[in-house]
Amino acid sequence: MSIALVDYGAGNLTSVRKALAAVGAEVYTPAGPADLARARGVIVPGVGHFGSTRTLDQAWRHAILERLDHNRPLLGICVGLQWLFAGSTEAPDVPGFGVCQGLCDRLPDVEPATGARQKVPHVGWNTLALPRWSRLFAGIADGSHVYFTHSYAAPLARGTVATSSYGIEFTAAVEEGLVSGVQFHPEKSGQVGLQVLRNWLTGVT
Amino acid sequence: MLAKRIIACLDVRDGQVVKGVKFEGLRAAGDPAELARRYDVEGIDEVVILDVTATLEARQARAHTIQAVARELFLPLCVGGGIRTEDDAAAAIDAGADKVSLNSAALANPALITRLAERYGSQAVVVAIDAKGDGERWTAYTRSGSASAARDVVEWAREAAARGAGEILLTSMDRDGTKSGFDCPLTAAVSDAVAIPVIASGGAGEFAHFAEVFQAGRADAALAASIFHFNTHGVTDLKQFLHEQGIPVRL
Numbered sequence: 104m105s106i107a108l109v110d111y112g113a114g115n116l117t118s119v120r121k122a123l124a125a126v127g128a129e130v131y132t133p134a135g136p137a138d139l140a141r142a143r144g145v146i147v148p149g150v151g152h153f154g155s156t157r158t159l160d161q162a163w164r165h166a167i168l169e170r171l172d173h174n175r176p177l178l179g180i181c182v183g184l185q186w187l188f189a190g191s192t193e194a195p196d197v198p199g200f201g202v203c204q205g206l207c208d209r210l211p212d213v214e215p216a217t218g219a220r221q222k223v224p225h226v227g228w229n230t231l232a233l234p235r236w237s238r239l240f241a242g243i244a245d246g247s248h249v250y251f252t253h254s255y256a257a258p259l260a261r262g263t264v265a266t267s268s269y270g271i272e273f274t275a276a277v278e279e280g281l282v283s284g285v286q287f288h289p290e291k292s293g294q295v296g297l298q299v300l301r302n303w304l305t306g307v308t
Numbered sequence: 309m310l311a312k313r314i315i316a317c318l319d320v321r322d323g324q325v326v327k328g329v330k331f332e333g334l335r336a337a338g339d340p341a342e343l344a345r346r347y348d349v350e351g352i353d354e355v356v357i358l359d360v361t362a363t364l365e366a367r368q369a370r371a372h373t374i375q376a377v378a379r380e381l382f383l384p385l386c387v388g389g390g391i392r393t394e395d396d397a398a399a400a401i402d403a404g405a406d407k408v409s410l411n412s413a414a415l416a417n418p419a420l421i422t423r424l425a426e427r428y429g430s431q432a433v434v435v436a437i438d439a440k441g442d443g444e445r446w447t448a449y450t451r452s453g454s455a456s457a458a459r460d461v462v463e464w465a466r467e468a469a470a471r472g473a474g475e476i477l478l479t480s481m482d483r484d485g486t487k488s489g490f491d492c493p494l495t496a497a498v499s500d501a502v503a504i505p506v507i508a509s510g511g512a513g514e515f516a517h518f519a520e521v522f523q524a525g526r527a528d529a530a531l532a533a534s535i536f537h538f539n540t541h542g543v544t545d546l547k548q549f550l551h552e553q554g555i556p557v558r559l
Contacts, residue, residue, distance in 0.1 A: 114429050115401050115402075115432070118404065121379070121404065150429040151431075152429075223503060226431070226474070226504075227529070228313065229310045230309060230311075252474070269310060290382060291382060291384050292382070296382060
């Protein structure tokens, strides 16, 4: 079960690799888009700036689409989830993959309900709301805590299967057919995070 | 709702936790990996390894310690102590640290904050500030608290954030080791001045001190060492206590 962990230079992948190994996935880092051909599943990780996804050019997009055509699932993590959307106001000139509708935007500096100042980035353990069943969250309780660290967030979309709130309600996870994404870091979210990775792997055949 | 984080600090020297450890059932008392695993089971939110070994030859040993702790820990892991250069930071991150904590090196060379933030993202860069003061103004200290850096703490925290730090780890030298409670005025002053999370440290002696620093001190997280080492169920009990006080925590 060979999983391609796409390293496009957006941060350190040690923790993701370690967590995937812990749940029994065999992971490799593709040398280029052509090297995706043997992947049974593709993971696009990422920390930091949306602009770093600029590296995921047409060749990568085509290679990932080709995998989806062969029923090979895709998982985006953090900036990787944001990349599934049309784009982000953080880097307006960089298009996203566009599977999900809407633009990612900066989290509000002020809590709209109370007018209180809130810190951005949103760092730490926050609760998930799970509005409907999904493969990703099978067996995971509504209200479970997961670890976030981000300043931009994706809007609610058709494929939203988990939300969290920080001033506004945002998409914590999407699942649309073969395409999934999580805004939080499953590799840093204890047993809940490992279960999310295990659940995603059940769709990788 | 975003939870207040409880962070355990492991003070490590030559691969062993050096502050007193009294957990029963550990294969080796003072083994950082065992201790981290125990804290994970109890519900700790994050682990900081503060490696007080400062010698060059200790760098290899530090990488082993980080690897051993990171191997089975799927929580954020921060490493500090003796991170002086970009290479030191890279070695810690390659060994499995998610964040590095800079102290004296950031004061001596603030550009290092920006350099590491550009390379790994701001979420990986914690600036640790050791503060000493009179209750209204605080000065940053360097070299493990032995020398004044002649910098105002609030102003230095603002600069660190502006240069790309993702979090501030704020230690009150006046309270450290006293068990008389966190320095809430200091923590609140820094927390109000920056838009990044502030981790309060120094002075934890009882559970009520954590409630104080989250409320009056406006801390986003609180770090302690010996209060957890000496209590078999310290983390679980502390979180239950905070929950009953109406403070959001991950249970």
